[in-house]
Amino acid sequence: MSKSSQRSPFGWSNRGGQVTVIEAPVARSHRRRAIISFWVTLGVVGLLAATVASYYLHPILGALLGVVLGAVLGAVVFALIAAWPVLRVFWHWLPEIVLGLAVVYGWTTLMQSTPLWGSLLIVALVVGVPAAIKPIRLRVMAWVWCLIVRHRLRLCFAAFIATNRHGSLPLILPAKPTPAGERVWVWLRPGLSLRDLEQDGQVQKLAVACWANEVRVMRANRKYAALIRLDITRREPLAHTIVSPLPDYVPTDIPANAPTSPGMPPVGLDLPDVPDQPATASTDAPRQRKPRNNTTNTTSPNGFDPSDYA
Template sequence: MPKSTRNRSTGRVRRRGRGSATSAVETITRPSQSLPVIILLSLWRWRWELIMLATAAYIVIAHRDAITGYFEANPLWLNALLIIVLAGWIFTDNPARRFARNRIWCVITRHRVRACLTEMRTLNWSGNLPFIVGCLSTKTGQVVWLFMRPGLSAEDLENKSETLASACWARTANITRSTRNAALVRIDIDRRDPLSKKHIVSPLLNDTSDMPEAAVADDAVMAFLGPDPASETPAVGSTSSTPAKTGTGEIRTKTAKTKTTAAVNDGNSVILGANGEDVSDYV
């Protein structure tokens, strides 16, 4: 039981025992960074947002009069048609739309990975996070390259794939270390599965790829893939003759010589040769 003491001057009761709640909080001291370093890191982190903001500001300031004059000079139906064509071009599948979509997802993924690393406390003793080298788009999602600061390694991200996938709003996340440099870590963010389609057109089936499953079951392709019928084997003791051509143009029958076995009444077997001679004593 903790003992309680009363302060004579104030009359307050103090309890002795375990430490206070503030002493149990772990504090991380961040290194003192100079102002130029902070500005450079902020520009690198928000570079795509700053580029888009600068482009929009340039268009508004430099070409505002030209754009407004164009819309005022043309009739209303032509302006509406232009807006519909531009909207259709934006929402249809084209290289410009795919590039913009991939860039947007790369920016979102990079911010989400950094936020997840901060919440997971993936820091070294100086309080520095892994440096995000870059984020590239792939056919299934994005790939993020991390440069681990001194004091960090790929082991600090073990068993964290589900947490990263949840933070990036993705299906799965795979963490691999570079074979050349242990400080480089690759995180593959998979957002879509190319094999998840219910209907896959295969060039191997030609005209049967678009057929329903019930029709394919009775198709000739399935019969072709089935087992071959059992081949007929000649019976024991039978002779097979094949026609052979001679040099004079005549055709004669070639008889295959086979061994036959004749059974006798005493239960012993007699082996006959090609010319009918008993060769049982030689076998």
């Protein structure tokens, strides 16, 4: 494999020392779509705006105004479509960007409002307390794994999921931690469905890419088939030993003559104390049926004879 075709661990291609954030085919495709959208917007909006403006202004002025409005809106649409690959990269790194800005501006504000020793003390408390307290540390690490999983899924989708010719990869939505791992929402693009992820071992590839034990894929909304949910399992919370707090609520100083519920079994009963006697059948004779009196007709008109049930 040549050096120019190698791919960096972050999903960027390295060609001659240059880092390519957006692939060339994706950029050309979006540029072509942006040009087409510009001309369509210019024609439609310009014609409608010129028609409405000509009713209030001179036809020539109305036509010029329609062309200007169509060109402005077409330029906005062109910019949004052409910049969508870059906007998608910003969306993928949005939590890290926000966190970095918060750290930089927070440190700057802290240095301007407090002395150096005070700033260092506050930073030590902010960093040291979560690192020392285990529940807080585990919660912070759970959110860190959510950030890692979003990038791992994006690289996995780009690596083995078949996309259309426009390079429309799935859009990775926010993620949140769960007791077993992470839960991520994904918006599928045209050309990809939930069944494509469930077949051919794609789910196992997702688990390998996310460094997890198992990945389960399911629909997240009954209305939209494109919105799916990925449950990433990296630990088994039900397999852990959990100490029940119920014994702490049982009092230890129960008197011997304390009243008990009638439904409670006897306390201190042992199996050897129960006599081993087989149950005997009842000696009561079965109830004899009264003979039917044929001399007296007690049958009701509808055929019911009370002596049959005596």
